[in-house]
Amino acid sequence: MQQLKHYRPLLGLNFDQRVITAFCQLWQQLGSAEFPVAVMDVLEAVCPTDSCGILVYYRERKPLSLLHRFNPVERQVPANIYSTGPYALDPQYLLFLSGCDTGAYWLRDIAPDDFYSSEYYQTFYSKTGVADSIDVLWRLDNDTALVFFMQRNIHSSEFTPEDLIALRMVLPILSAALTRHYQLHQPVIPLPSEDKTHQQVQCTLAHFASSLLTKRERDVLLYLLRGYSSALTAEKLHTSDGTVKIHRKNIYRKLEIGSQAELFSLFISCIPYARPDEDSDPLLLYQNQKSPIA
Template sequence: MEPTKGKTYRSTLALTFDERVIAAFASLWRCLGTADFSAAVMDVLDAVCATDSCGILVYYRQRKPLSLLHRFNPVQRKVAADIYSTGPYALDPQYRLFLAGCPTGAYWLRNVAPDDFYSSEYYQTFYSKTGVADSIDVLWRIDDDSALVFFMQRNIHSNEFTAADLTALNMVLPILSEALTKHYQLATALPQANPDDKTHQQVECTLSHFASSLLTKRERDVLLYMLRGYSSALTAQKLNTSDGTVKIHRKNIYRKLEISSQAELFSLFINCIPFARPDEDSDPLQLYQQNHRL
C-alpha cells in the first residue's frame, strides 16, 4: 500500500460558488423530504470546508449516539466505525457540550476541548486509532434531548482546520438549518436508537460509580477531570481548590488503583463499562476485578 500523502486544503471564507459548491446545494434542494437528504447536507458542508473523514450522528441525552453515515478514511489502521459509540463518546468534549445544552452551531474541537485534551490518554488512544488530528462538529438541535451532528475531520497528514473554515461553516449554517427544519416537516421522524441497548446506561453508571469502592468523592471528581483531559491547574479551578491539592489527589488515585499512567487509567475505565450494572450502585471496577481474578 502506498503511503498516504498529505493534503493542503484552502479555506473558502469568501464562499466561492464553484462547480462543486453549486452542485452540492442543488442536490440539497432536490433531496428535501427524501432518504438522501442528510447525506446531501454532508456534501454541502464538505464542499464548503474540505475533510478527510466525515459523517452524521444523532446525539441523545438518554441513549448512546446513533450513527447515520460515516465516510471513514483512516490513515493508520482500520477500526470499527462504531467504536465511538461503545463508550469513548462519554469523554468527548463535543458530546459534553451537547449535554450542557449548547445551541445549533459549528464547534471546533480546539475551542471546546479542555486545556490538556491534546495530551490526554483519550485523545492519544482513541483519536490515534482513527488517525484524526482535528475536527469540527456542526450540531443542529432537534430538541433539548437530541441533536443531529455532522462531524468533519482531518487526519494527521493534512493541515488542521482554521478560523476561516469555522467562519465559512457558520455562514452557511442558517441556510442548512432552515433546510433541515423543512426536511423534517416533510419527512418521517429520525431513526431511533435501539431501546434495548443498555450501552448508554452502562456508560453513565461507570461515570457515576467507577472506583467508588476505593476512592473518596473528591478523588473521583479529580479522576473524571483527568479522563476528560483537564490539567491539574484547570481541575483546581473547577473544584475551587489548589493545584497542589489536585496533584496529591492524582497521586492517591494512582496508588489506590495500582496504576502508574493515564493510559492505564483510561484503559481501566473503558474495560469496566461492560461490567456496570445500571440498576445498582455497585462499583464497575470492583466487578471487573472480581471477574478478572476468576
C-alpha cells in the same frame, strides 16, 4: 462635492462548481430520506475533509451513526468503537449534554486544556487517524441532535478560523432547509436497538472506583479522564493545583496504576461490568472477574 458612500466589503464564499452542485442536490433531496446526506455533501464542499459523517446524539441513549465516510487504512480501531463507551469523554458530546445551541463547534475551542496530551486522545482519538474536527450540530429538541462531524487526519493540515467562518456562513441556510425538510418528511429519528451500553457508560461514570476513592478523588479522576490539566481541574473544583496533584497521586496508589494510560484503559475495561440497576462499583466486578478462582 458629494460625499462618497462607504460600503463594507463582504467576506466571500467561493461558490465553485462543487459547492453549486452540492446546493442543487440539497434542494432536490428536500423531503426525501437522503436529505441529511445532501447536507453533509454541502458541508464537505464548503470545507473539505478527510473523513466525515452523521451521528444522532441522545441525552439518554448512546449515539447512533447514520453515515461514516473514512479511509479504513488510516484507522487503527474499529469504526464503531466510539459508541461502545469513548463518546462519554468526547468534548463534543459533553457540549451537547450541556445544552449548547445549534451551531458549528471547533474541537480546539471547546476541548479541555490538556486534551491533546490526554490518554483519551492518545489511546483512542489519535488511533482513529483524526487530528482535528469541527462538528455542525443541529438540535431537534432538548434531548436530541443531528451532528455532522468533519475531520482532518494526522497527515493533513488542520482546520483554520476561515473554515469555521465559511461553515457558519452557510449554517443559517442549512438550518432553515433542515427545518423545512422535517416539516415535509416528518421522519422518525431511529433509536439504537438497545441502550444497555449507554446505561453501563453512565453507571461507570457514576460509580467507577467509588469503593476505593473519596468523592473528591473521584471528582479529580473524572476531570483527568476528560483531559483537564491539574491547574484547570483545580480551578473547576475551587481548590489548589497542589491539592489536585496530591489527589492524583492517591488515585494512582489506590488503583495500583502508574499512568493516565492505565487509568483510561481501566475505565474503559470496566464499562461492560457495570450494572445500571445497582449502585455497585464496576471496578470491583471487573477485578473479581480477573481474579483466579481458588
